Amino acid sequence: MKKSKTQAPVLKGNIVETTMIGNTTVHVCDDFIVTDPDEIERVLDEYYAAGWAMWRKICDQEGSAS
Template sequence: MKKREMKPNQSGEIVETYRYGNSIVHICDGYFAETPEEVERVLDEHHAAGWVIVNKLKQYV
């Protein structure tokens, strides 16, 4: 999976901030999927990432 960064022309407000150990994650409202196609693409990417995890875990069973 590739790292995503905000595009220069994107704007938005930070709506949530999470801390995980030494990492800080900001959730920006300017980067949510807005169209049905974008939502479908995001879901496809999440499902693909999930299957990669499942297949990796199968190696240890």
């Protein structure tokens, strides 16, 4: 299988953290931090929904394994 090469996007802010996940480099940039209270609430709601979706999937898998 042929790997496709993608070019990294041009970052505008300061890189505040860099993490390696396998062969992937993840840069956390400070201009992507949400400061508006409504946006913060939206982001927290998305995290909450994602967490519950993962929890339901784990429970479903454990229930089908027994």
